[in-house]
Every structure is written in structure tokens, then in C-alpha cells.
Amino acid sequence: MQSTTRQIDLYIYDGVNILDVSGISEAFYAASTHDKTTYNLRYMSKDGSPIRAACGLKLCADIGLDDINLGGINNGQDLVLLGGAGMNGQMHYTPLLEVIKNWQISGQDKRLISVCSGALILAASGVLDGHIATTHWSRADEAAQLYPNVKWQTDSIYTIEGHLFTSAGVTAGIDLALAIIAKDCGTSVALLVARELVVSLRRSGGQTQYSDILKAQYSTQNSLEALLELIVAQPDKDWTLDCMAEIAGMTSRTLSRKFRQQLDCSPVLYVEKIRVSHASNLLSFGRNMNKVAKQSGFGNLQRMQRSFERQIGISPTAYCKKFSEANQ
Incomplete structure (x- = not known):
């Protein structure tokens, strides 16, 4: 099998989120060690000078905007726009916006990728008009107000439409990178990368930015904390309503009320969600x-199948096929 190379240029700037940079970069680097497709990573600043990330870490750039050669790469070239505290200034930086516009029209094999609030830079250039996109949840209202012509799907962790790829906050950039790797190199390579990065699950793009576990952690008070931790740690336990109420130290009726107030679901439904996630x-x-x-x-395959179809809309068999280790 002949090896191929994709050029990936990541635009970095003062105030960039270092996890936006490192997460997607490590995923593409890891893929290059497992497949004939090599991702050549370059870091680009305005003028090629070093920048300082939001956390204070100094990063060196390989090239500046003027060094981009859109027509000189035969096997594909991708531009990655990253989020961070300094992103607002990049939304109005004309030379960058011109590069983005030219990137879109310079060839069929040129992809535009954003991580976190980097989607707003893409939107500022106009390339997202009429297309679906996502961004960090904290920027959702701002994005919709500033760029109403974009079809924002800010509950999704990533979106893919043609040559446009956008992802939500921080770690969702890894999910998007894994989806791109699966497209370029096959699902088996993407799973190898996921394991190497200790990512427990490659989430689909339509999955919400908030997991049920994360929602519980942010929504509940101490009265349910111990119970929720036990359910996550022991999904195979026989979690009857009476059992959960006893552990929480309250009546079944009170427990049900607290679950609905704090998690917007019943205790039984929450257990099902955690079991499906596990x-x-x-x-x-x-x-x-x-x-x-x-x-x-679940006890048996039939019960698991019904729960999968209720929670994520597909059967376990279809889910296994989707995440098969065979190249697709």
C-alpha cells in the first residue's frame, strides 16, 4: 500500500487554548504511527513568531500566514482554527480571514477544521454561511447572534459537512480528529489511536456536549452524590427504587422528586442511561x-437492545457495526 501525506496547518495565536492545540495534534500524530497515511503537522502564527498560549506556555511557529502555499500540496491540505481566550481578536484579522476564504476555493481536497470557539473564526470569514456547525456551549448564544446565517447545532460535539469540520469544547476536538482519522485511515486505526490516548469511547457527532454523568455532577447536591457515584461504579447492581432510596437515606417518593428536580428524569431512567453508556x-x-x-x-441481550433503542436510537448490533475494528 502506497503511503500518502496530508498537510495539516494549525493556526496558533496569543491566548490560544493549549488543549485545543495538543489534543487534536496528538491524535493525528498517533495515527501516523499506525497507518500509511502520514499527517504532517505545522504550526502557523500571524508572522511566524512564537506565541503564548492562554495558560502561559510559549509555542513556536513553523510558518506565518504569508508562507502558505495553497496550490503546492498534492495529497491534501487542512487548516485548523483553534479556540481560546484570544480568539476574539482573530475574528477580525483580515489576513487570516482571507486565507480561510482562499482555502475553500483553492481545491477540492482542502479541508477547514475548527476546535472549540475556533468555529467563530470560520464563521467570521463567511465560509460557514448556510452550513451546519458547532462550537463550545459557552459561545452558543454569541455565535447565533453574530452569525445567524450559520446552521448552528451547538448541542452536538462535532459536525461534518463536505470539507467543513467543526467541534465543540476542548476534548471534542479529539472526537472530531478520530472521526477524520476513521475517514482517512479506517475505523481500526481510529480505535487504536483512541486506545493510545486513553479515550474510553469515540463519541458520535450527534452526541450531546453534556454526558449524563457530567450533568449529574454539575446538577446534584450532596444528598444524591454518593448514590450517583455508586450507580456509575456498579451499573450491574440490581438498582431497584427501594434499594436506591435506602442508600440515599430517604423515601422512594422523595428520591424520585429529587431526581426530577436535579436531573430531569426518574431514578430508573437514570440507571438505564448509565447502563447504556457503560x-x-x-x-x-x-x-x-x-x-x-x-x-x-441488563441481564440479557433483549433488555439491552430495548434500552439502546430508547436512549440512542440504534440497536447494540448496529452500534457494534459502527465501531467495528474492520476498515470501512
Whole structure:
């Protein structure tokens, strides 16, 4: 198999989020060690000078905007726009916006990628008009107000439409990178990269920015904290309503009320969500479906199938096919 190379240019600036830079970069680098496709990473600043990330870390640039040669790469060239505290100034930097516009029209194999609030830079250039996109949840209202012609899907962790790729906050950039790697190199390579980066699950683009576990951590008070931690740690336990109420030290009625107030669901539904999350994680790594059903607390495959269809709209079989280690 003949090796191919994609050029990936990441635009860095004073105040960039270092995790936006490092997360997606490490994913592409790891993919290059597992496949014939090589990602050549370059870091680009306004004029090629070093920049200082929001956390204070100084980063060196390989090139400046003027060094970009849009027509000189035969095997594909991608531009990555990153988020960070200094992003607002980049939204109005005309030379950068011109590069983005020219990138879009310079060839069919030129992709535009954004991580976190970097999507607002793409939007400022006009290339997202009429297209779907996402960004960090904290910028959702601002994005919709400033760029109403963009079809914002800010509940999604990433979006892909043609040559336009956008992702939500920080770690969602890794999810998007894995989706791109799967497209370029095959699903098996993407899964190898996920394991190397200790990413437990490659999330689909339509998945919400808020997981059920994260929502619980931010929404609940101490009265439910211990119970929620136990449910996550032991999804295979027989979590009846009475059992949960006893652990929480309250009546079943009070427990149900607190769940609805703080998590907007019943205790039983929350357990189902956690079990589906646990099972989908195991299935994405090729575990046996019957064993996963038992380990996740469903008891049998039929119950797991019904829960999957209720929670994520597909069967465990379809989910396994999606995350198969075979190249697709």
C-alpha cells in the first residue's frame, strides 16, 4: 500500500487554548504511527513568531500566514482554527480571514477544521454561511447572534459537512480528529489511536456536549452524590427504587422528586442511561454482546437492545457495526 501525506496547518495565536492545540495534534500524530497515511503537522502564527498560549506556555511557529502555499500540496491540505481566550481578536484579522476564504476555493481536497470557539473564526470569514456547525456551549448564544446565517447545532460535539469540520469544547476536538482519522485511515486505526490516548469511547457527532454523568455532577447536591457515584461504579447492581432510596437515606417518593428536580428524569431512567453508556463503551472495543449485557446490569441481550433503542436510537448490533475494528 502506497503511503500518502496530508498537510495539516494549525493556526496558533496569543491566548490560544493549549488543549485545543495538543489534543487534536496528538491524535493525528498517533495515527501516523499506525497507518500509511502520514499527517504532517505545522504550526502557523500571524508572522511566524512564537506565541503564548492562554495558560502561559510559549509555542513556536513553523510558518506565518504569508508562507502558505495553497496550490503546492498534492495529497491534501487542512487548516485548523483553534479556540481560546484570544480568539476574539482573530475574528477580525483580515489576513487570516482571507486565507480561510482562499482555502475553500483553492481545491477540492482542502479541508477547514475548527476546535472549540475556533468555529467563530470560520464563521467570521463567511465560509460557514448556510452550513451546519458547532462550537463550545459557552459561545452558543454569541455565535447565533453574530452569525445567524450559520446552521448552528451547538448541542452536538462535532459536525461534518463536505470539507467543513467543526467541534465543540476542548476534548471534542479529539472526537472530531478520530472521526477524520476513521475517514482517512479506517475505523481500526481510529480505535487504536483512541486506545493510545486513553479515550474510553469515540463519541458520535450527534452526541450531546453534556454526558449524563457530567450533568449529574454539575446538577446534584450532596444528598444524591454518593448514590450517583455508586450507580456509575456498579451499573450491574440490581438498582431497584427501594434499594436506591435506602442508600440515599430517604423515601422512594422523595428520591424520585429529587431526581426530577436535579436531573430531569426518574431514578430508573437514570440507571438505564448509565447502563447504556457503560455498555456502549465496552461494545466500542469489541466485547461480547451477551457478556456486556450482564456486566452492564441488563441481564440479557433483549433488555439491552430495548434500552439502546430508547436512549440512542440504534440497536447494540448496529452500534457494534459502527465501531467495528474492520476498515470501512
